[in-house]
Amino acid sequence: MTAQRTDTIRWVGDLDGRCRLVEQTLLPGEFKEIDCETQEDMWDAIKRLAVRGAPAIGVAAAFGTVLGVRNSGATDAAGFLDDLKATTEYLASSRPTAVNLFWGLDRMTRVARAAGDVPVAQLKERLLQESKTIWEEDRDICRRLGKHGAALLGEGENALTHCNAGGLATADYGTALAVFFAAHEQGKQFAVFADETRPLNQGSRLTAWELQNAGIPVTLICDNMAGQVMKEGRIQKVFVGADRIAANGDAANKIGTYSVSVLAKHHGVPFYVVAPTSTFDMATPDGAGIPIEQRDPEEIRRGYSGGLNAPADVDVYNPAFDVTPHEHIAGIVTEFGVIERPDTERVREHFRRHGLLADE
Ligand code: MRU
Numbered sequence: 402m403t404a405q406r407t408d409t410i411r412w413v414g415d416l417d418g419r420c421r422l423v424e425q426t427l428l429p430g431e432f433k434e435i436d437c438e439t440q441e442d443m444w445d446a447i448k449r450l451a452v453r454g455a456p457a458i459g460v461a462a463a464f465g466t467v468l469g470v471r472n473s474g475a476t477d478a479a480g481f482l483d484d485l486k487a488t489t490e491y492l493a494s495s496r497p498t499a500v501n502l503f504w505g506l507d508r509m510t511r512v513a514r515a516a517g518d519v520p521v522a523q524l525k526e527r528l529l530q531e532s533k534t535i536w537e538e539d540r541d542i543c544r545r546l547g548k549h550g551a552a553l554l555g556e557g558e559n560a561l562t563h564c565n566a567g568g569l570a571t572a573d574y575g576t577a578l579a580v581f582f583a584a585h586e587q588g589k590q591f592a593v594f595a596d597e598t599r600p601l602n603q604g605s606r607l608t609a610w611e612l613q614n615a616g617i618p619v620t621l622i623c624d625n626m627a628g629q630v631m632k633e634g635r636i637q638k639v640f641v642g643a644d645r646i647a648a649n650g651d652a653a654n655k656i657g658t659y660s661v662s663v664l665a666k667h668h669g670v671p672f673y674v675v676a677p678t679s680t681f682d683m684a685t686p687d688g689a690g691i692p693i694e695q696r697d698p699e700e701i702r703r704g705y706s707g708g709l710n711a712p713a714d715v716d717v718y719n720p721a722f723d724v725t726p727h728e729h730i731a732g733i734v735t736e737f738g739v740i741e742r743p744d745t746e747r748v749r750e751h752f753r754r755h756g757l758l759a760d761e
Contacts, residue, residue, distance in 0.1 A: 407434070409569050410452055410460050411536065416471055416529050420464040422452045425569055429610040440469035440488055447495040447502070450601065454570020455644045455680050456539050459501030463532035465492045466509040471525055478518045481525075485513055497692040498653055498722045500645040500682045505535060539572035542677045545736040547579030550640065550675050553732070553739070554584045554591055558637040561627060561665075563596040564655035565607035566642025566675065576675040577640040578611060580734070585617050592618040594636060598655060599624055600700045600719065624657050631668040639665045643676040643733075650727030650743030651688030652676070656720055662729035671731035678735050678757055681748070688724035696721045 410422040413436075420437040426449065427433055435451060437443045443465030446452050452461045469488030475481040489506040496502060512531045516524055554560060560581070567578035574582060581593055593612055598604035605621050612619035622630060630636055639661060643652040652658075652674045665672040685691060698717035704710040711717075733740045733748075740751045752758050 409457055409572060410464070411572075412464055412467075412529070412533060416467070416525055420461070420468065422446060422461070423569065424451050425453055425607065426451055428569075428606055437465070437468060440465055440491060443468055444492060444495045447492075453603070454565060454567075455499035455501040455642065456543070456571040456576065456677060457569070458496065458499045459505040459679060460532075460536050460539055460572050462492055462502045462505030463509055463535045466506060467525075467529050467532050470528065473521065473525070475521050478516070478521065478524060481521045482513060485510060485528075496694055498644045498694045499680075501679050504679045508535065536572050539677070540574065542679075542736040543568075543571050543574035543576060543579050544583075546576050546675050546677065546734055547574060547583030549736075549738050550577075550580030550673065550734045551583035551587060551589070553671075553673060553734070554580060554589065554638060554640075557590055559592045559594060559635050560638045560640055561594045561596065561630070561636045561661065561670075562608060562639070563604060563624075563641050563658050563661050564598045565603040565611070566640075567608060567611040569607050569611060570642060575611075576642040576677065577673075578608065580640050580673075580675060581612065581617050582615060585615060592620065594620050594622055594627075594630055596622060596624050596627060596657065596661070598657060600704065602705045603655065606705070624660075627661055628664045631664055631670055636665075636668075636670050639670055639672040640675055641673075643674050643680050644722055645685070645691050646674070646676060646681045646733065646748075647685045647687045647691060647724075648681070648683045648748060649687045649745040650730060650733060650740070650748050651691070651724050652727070652730065652733070653688065653691045653693070653722045653724045656723050659723040659725050662725040666729050672725075672729055673732050673734060674725070674730055675734040678737070678752070678755070681752070683748075683752065683758075686745070688726065691722075691724055693723070694721040695719060 424433045473484040567575035595608045596604045645653045
């Protein structure tokens with residue numbers, strides 16, 4: 402299909418409007434947008450990956466909150482906060498790993514609480530405004546990620562990426578793919594290898610599509626080819642996104658990322674994680690505490706296209722994410738810069754320097 406860019410997710414209209422998002426399950430074969438009008442629509446869109454990728458899920462959480470409470474019949478702020486709690490708890494049950502979901506829901510709750518004892522109509526407008534701010538901030542943050550990350554990609558180098566951490570995984574521009582978009586805009590010559598990313602093929606369906614549309618040279622490989630491609634000396638850097646980063650820098654990302662990090666370590670290829678600070682979970686000391694989503698066995702038995710891939714009743718284990726230990730990570734790129742060789746102290750120092758530690 403032809404290159405087609407629009408907002409991955411956005412709010413249309415006023416408080417009685419809707420959240421419009423790209424139906425990512427159909428890409429790249431069909432480009433279609435869908436409207437979410439209720440919190441149930443949004444829960445479903447997140448669950449089945451119509452909207453996906455940690456930062457985009459954070460934005461979806463904010464818009465979903467508005468959808469959930471805009472028709473609240475509460476007559477005072479206390480009653481409204483009860484309705485808000487019910488909505489955020491409901492949306493929080495959609496997917497467990499990407500911390501941006503919980504970050505978005507918490508931020509909406511904090512804003513409503515901080516507004517104090519004001520009329521309910523005012524609270525609803527305040528939440529709509531906050532959701533739009535979160536959307537706008539994400540767009541800005543992704544461009545900053547791209548700028549910091551592009552400095553790490555040398556002229557003439559090849560990079561490997563896994564899953565999709567592009568414009569489709571954020572409000573716009575991406576995290577790991579922002580590095581490539583920014584380097585391309587700077588006129589750098591480089592090429593990207595994209596892992597297919599079984600079982601849902603975010604790499605082949607979404608990353609290859611986004612990079613091709615941007616005119617960036619991209620070569621698709623199956624996940625099990627990354628080792629061979631590194632051994633042939635074709636990869637100089639790895640850039641991936643993250644769904645949740647623990648306080649010591651251990652980073653959860655799409656299943657298969659850990660294997661890539663092991664291969665990169667073995668072959669001496671620097672491995673970078675690119676993520677906004679909203680993807681850090683400072684309350685979780687290390688990767689062992691990150692919840693890993695388990696998904697429907699049919700995703701593996703049937704594969705993405707729906708045809709039978711395996712005996713229909715074969716046992717399946719389908720963790721959607723894995724955790725890359727911080728020792729494998731050369732640097733984490735945030736909107737503020739690069740945390741080199743991340744560990745608990747360096748992550749904390751980065752947060753302290755940028756005024757992000759609540760307790761200091
Ligand atoms: O299951 P998905 O498609 O939501 O998983 C997405 C990823 O793992 C991305 O790499 C991650 O969210 C970073 S997105 C900028």
